Amino acid sequence: MSGMFDIVLTKKQEEIISTFFEDNSVRWILSVGGKGSAKTTASVYILLNLFFNPEYKGSKILIARESLRDLKNTLVREFKSHLTKLGIPEDKAYTHHEGLQLFRSLLTDTEIYYLSLSSRNDQYRSVLSYEFNVVIIDELDRISEEAFDEVSQRMRLKHKFNKGLLNLNPVPETHWVYKKFVANNFPQTKIIRSSTYDNYLIKKVNAKAFSLKATEYVSPQGNIYYVINNTRYEIIGKDGDYYIVKEFNVSHPFLVEMEHKHYSFRRVMLEGQWGSVNVDDGIYTPYFTERHIATDIITPKDLMLYYRLYGGFDFGVRRPAFVLIAEDEWGRYIVIDEILGENISSIQFVETIRRRLREKWKLDIQDVEIYGDIAGSFREQSDGLSIIQKIREQYGINIKTQKVKVMDSLFKIKTLLEKDIANIPALRVHQDCPMMLAGMLGEFKMDEQGKPIKDNYYEHIHDAFRYGMMGALKNNFNSNFKVYVPEY
Numbered sequence: 001m002s003g004m005f006d007i008v009l010t011k012k013q014e015e016i017i018s019t020f021f022e023d024n025s026v027r028w029i030l031s032v033g034g035k036g037s038a039k040t041t042a043s044v045y046i047l048l049n050l051f052f053n054p055e056y057k058g059s060k061i062l063i064a065r066e067s068l069r070d071l072k073n074t075l076v077r078e079f080k081s082h083l084t085k086l087g088i089p090e091d092k093a094y095t096h097h098e099g100l101q102l103f104r105s106l107l108t109d110t111e112i113y114y115l116s117l118s119s120r121n122d123q124y125r126s127v128l129s130y131e132f133n134v135v136i137i138d139e140l141d142r143i144s145e146e147a148f149d150e151v152s153q154r155m156r157l158k159h160k161f162n163k164g165l166l167n168l169n170p171v172p173e174t175h176w177v178y179k180k181f182v183a184n185n186f187p188q189t190k191i192i193r194s195s196t197y198d199n200y201l202i203k204k205v206n207a208k209a210f211s212l213k214a215t216e217y218v219s220p221q222g223n224i225y226y227v228i229n230n231t232r233y234e235i236i237g238k239d240g241d242y243y244i245v246k247e248f249n250v251s252h253p254f255l256v257e258m259e260h261k262h263y264s265f266r267r268v269m270l271e272g273q274w275g276s277v278n279v280d281d282g283i284y285t286p287y288f289t290e291r292h293i294a295t296d297i298i299t300p301k302d303l304m305l306y307y308r309l310y311g312g313f314d315f316g317v318r319r320p321a322f323v324l325i326a327e328d329e330w331g332r333y334i335v336i337d338e339i340l341g342e343n344i345s346s347i348q349f350v351e352t353i354r355r356r357l358r359e360k361w362k363l364d365i366q367d368v369e370i371y372g373d374i375a376g377s378f379r380e381q382s383d384g385l386s387i388i389q390k391i392r393e394q395y396g397i398n399i400k401t402q403k404v405k406v407m408d409s410l411f412k413i414k415t416l417l418e419k420d421i422a423n424i425p426a427l428r429v430h431q432d433c434p435m436m437l438a439g440m441l442g443e444f445k446m447d448e449q450g451k452p453i454k455d456n457y458y459e460h461i462h463d464a465f466r467y468g469m470m471g472a473l474k475n476n477f478n479s480n481f482k483v484y485v486p487e488y
């Protein structure tokens with residue numbers, strides 16, 4: 001297909017494009033990737049094929065983005081410049097009506113409309129009067145869910161070909177796109193994830209000439225690359241007098257700049273993992289690095305022999321939360337498990353915790369010292385009993401409470417993150433705890449006063465973590481640990 005226009009595609013682009021044109025079970029492709037991972041360019045190639053291939057004749061295509069100006073400066077401009085580069089003559093092969101924001105192919109009658117989907121904009125409403133069989137939205141994460149729903153209901157033109165492509169930078173679990181497509185498994189959708197490092201072409205280069213010209217570069221992550229005229233290469237093989245190399249399509253200085261950013265930014269914008277890029281207001285973002293992600297394999301037997309266990313329990317009416325913290329012999333902590341309840345009472349949630357501890361960790365809930373908020377010991381108006389009392393009566397479990405001052409707990413956690421014990425951070429989060437990881441990397445956010453903000457999602461995991469952690473620290477009779485006050 002790409003041969004039609006003499007364009008060389010990256011592997012990821014091939015995957016996106018073949019899914020787009022060949023997989024009939026898919027209505028929506030969610031193409032999620034970091035900055036510069038070649039998403040927009042893949043869309044341009046798709047447009048070119050749709051526009052001229054007689055297979056798709058009579059198509060009505062919508063391309064959209066939040067802002068019309070951005071759309072004109074990216075997709076539309078690239079599309080047009082490819083037409084020019086390929087020597088396709090305007091007004092013979094196609095027409096461009098700038099006022100109508102429309103391209104029409106004179107060979108296939110296919111029409112491409114380009115529109116803004118900003119909710120503050122009239123064009124959004126004008127979408128309502130069209131029907132399309134193909135929709136391409138760039139930067140979906142910036143568009144409202146209502147706008148998407150509207151467009152989705154307009155992708156109903158009867159045509160033998162029907163497909164939508166949604167490009168976006170990764171979003172956190174709290175974003176509507178994540179909820180709709182990932183958490184709630186939107187039907188007929190295929191999610192294709194890519195990273196900026198996927199944006200390369202394989203080349204074969206003369207080894208001698210290459211070595212003469214190339215400068216070695218070692219990234220902060222320890223990977224070895226070679227650079228010629230700001231283009232980055234990675235040697236992946238040798239074939240006689242030739243090297244097989246990856247030639248990256250984004251510039252070397254751009255990659256260097258990204259690689260020097262904080263890990264929380266890199267993992268989202270460079271590696272394309274789900275998460276937030278707005279991490280400036282993350283409480284722990286400056287303290288939490290890759291070193292704080294534990295990859296140790298911890299078996300139930302290890303837990304029994306070498307660790308002391310603490311739980312943090314955030315009571316809640318709808319979303320109770322629990323985290324499990326293991327303290328090793330050195331007095332270092334690893335958060336090893338997390339549960340966030342959904343539409344479940346705190347009392348029922350105890351059963352969820354009990355089951356998880358038994359099934360995943362072969363632990364009796366009694367083996368874990370669980371801490372909760374002091375409010376859990378207050379009597380409730382309805383029956384004069386506190387949550388703690390009810391849990392004790394129903395399950396025979398004693399949940400401890402203590403008064404935890406918010407700022408005090410944040411300070412102690414930051415201090416732990418900055419401290420090493422025998423060259424390993426005193427506090428880590430296990431890689432199997434995605435909510436805690438996302439939280440530490442930016443989703444546990446603070447307001448201007450530095451207080452945690454209430455988002456009704458991450459805040460609950462954060463609270464559970466704080467209660468558990470403060471319980472563990474109170475109990476830490478290991479003299480290795482001292483909270484010290486840094487000098488300012």
Ligand SMILES: Nc1ncnc2c1ncn2[C@@H]1O[C@H](COP(=O)(O)OP(=O)(O)O)[C@@H](O)[C@H]1O
Binds near residue numbers: 008036
């Ligand atoms: N197949 C390709 N061959 C050469 N360059 C490419 C290719 N795909 C993408 N690029 C280049 O890589 C850069 C980033 O691509 P782009 O599509 O803008 O990424 P994204 O939309 O994911 O941020 C652009 O400069 C683009 O021209």
Ligand SMILES: [Mg+2]
Binds near residue numbers: 039
């Ligand atoms: Mg783009």
